[in-house]
Amino acid sequence: MKVKQEKLLVCEFITGGGISDEPLPESLAREGALMRDALLRDLRELQQYQITCLHDVRLGASIYAHKNTAVLAGEFKKTFKKALKQTDFVWLIAPETDGILLGLTELCLAAEIKENGSILLGCGYDATLVGTSKTLSFEALQTAKIHTLPVYSGEDLLVQSYFDEMTQLSVIKWVAKPEDGAGCEGVRLFDTLETLREWIKQDNQYLHYFAQPYQTGIVASFSMVCRDGKAWLLSCNQQHICGENNTFRLASISVNGLQTYWQRFETLARKIAKILPDALGYVGVDVIIDTELDKIFVIDINPRLTSSYVGLRESIGYNPAKITLDCILQANFKLPVLQRNIVEIHFE
Structure with a gap:
């Protein structure tokens, strides 16, 4: 007698259509595909789940999923919500940048509390x-x-008295990082705090960047x-x-x-x-x-x-x-x- 397999949705944000209405960076797509396919291979080997995977319509579907759903330009959230209703489990791979992982986690947790809602295979809201x-x-x-290394708000750096205090610190080089960045993305190195401050002034970057000593x-x-x-x-x-x-x-x-x-x-x-x-x-x-x-x-x-x-x-x-x-x-x-x-x- 054949045992009915539970459904599992895998969503890797970059290759899964998360930026389907933007240019697709080749390096991010390559790294995302490596993570996605490694996970799909491991899940498939277990022979416990019917695996569905979302993919950007500009990219080929993964050969390791049982079912692939193409995401058209600008339709990621709509497609993701629909897929969420049709699965027993969901496994997210998404960057913290711009609150993406947090937002998708919220969607999944909201679905989880409903009757027969899909279960998120990942961290809760607070940890995320x-x-x-x-x-x-x-x-x-x-x-x-x-x-850990201290963080200094970009907004605070624009206050002259605060900036003057900061320049007295024994720091040789500085990095500017986005508040919700992921990995190396958006990180920049500066020889002085003054050049960092001038950079974060551009395009109001001080609102979502902070300074940190370069370690x-x-x-x-x-x-x-x-x-x-x-x-x-x-x-x-x-x-x-x-x-x-x-x-x-x-x-x-x-x-x-x-x-x-x-x-x-x-x-x-x-x-x-x-x-x-x-x-x-x-x-x-x-x-x-x-x-x-x-x-x-x-x-x-x-x-x-x-x-x-x-x-x-x-x-x-x-x-x-x-x-x-x-x-x-x-x-x-x-x-x-x-x-x-x-x-x-x-x-x-």
């Missing part, structure tokens, strides 16, 4: 909000006594799964970042390339999960390791799938989608024994 807002993230990390060190991340304020570490990764014209881009990742930091990353993972009790499923955390001071600074908390997922299956020798689903859906979740292979992922 903290992950979206760099200011809230800084405050949460500081409260938990986790090393040198090993650029890294770790992947974990969370539930009920607990965390289980999956991998310790080194990120290889390229700088060009005072901007940054992610060139490659060595998944599990920083295993010497396993114990310290595991401690950080548990501390972060404790301050984000509704963090659920996969979470990625970006850090910078200052080897001179022997400190690890937490830079970003990403309440979603991250690029490291692409190499995670090969690295840990286990299906990471199964781990994530078990963590979300099983109250007595236990992490299986994982391998720690170093896997290189290239995005260029």
Whole structure:
């Protein structure tokens, strides 16, 4: 007798038509497709779900989904809402930029509370909000006594007395970051605070940008799964970042390339999960390791799938989608024994 499979919707925002009415950046589409297809392959292998995937009409459909729904220009939200009504589970992959992930999370949580509503396979509203807002993230990390870097509001920088105080800080270089940015997107490097202030004055950028001291060190991340304020570490990764014209881009990742930091990353993972009790499923955390001071600074908390997922299956020798689903859906979740292979992922 054939068992009826539950329906699962996978929505990777960039390739899924989220910017169907805008030019499609090739690099973002490529990175998004890598994450989407890695997840779809892992889900399909489980043979538990009938998988539907949204795709931008300008892009080809994924060969790993059972059903693909094309999203026409300007019709993402309409198509997404319709698909949400026709599925049992939804797995989002979306950037924090412009509140995109937060907005889609709200839609999913609103659908979840309805009778027979689809279940979101991801973080709750509060964890997503903290992950979206760099200011809230800084405050949460500081409260938990986790090393992080201070953030200075763009609006405050325009106040001369505040700016004068800032120039007295012992900071060699500065970065400007969007309040709700994702990864390297929108980050710019400046030699002086004055040139940063002049830049954020343009086009009222001070309203959604902040200043942060530029921290040198090993650029890294770790992947974990969370539930009920607990965390289980999956991998310790080194990120290889390229700088060009005072901007940054992610060139490659060595998944599990920083295993010497396993114990310290595991401690950080548990501390972060404790301050984000509704963090659920996969979470990625970006850090910078200052080897001179022997400190690890937490830079970003990403309440979603991250690029490291692409190499995670090969690295840990286990299906990471199964781990994530078990963590979300099983109250007595236990992490299986994982391998720690170093896997290189290239995005260029």
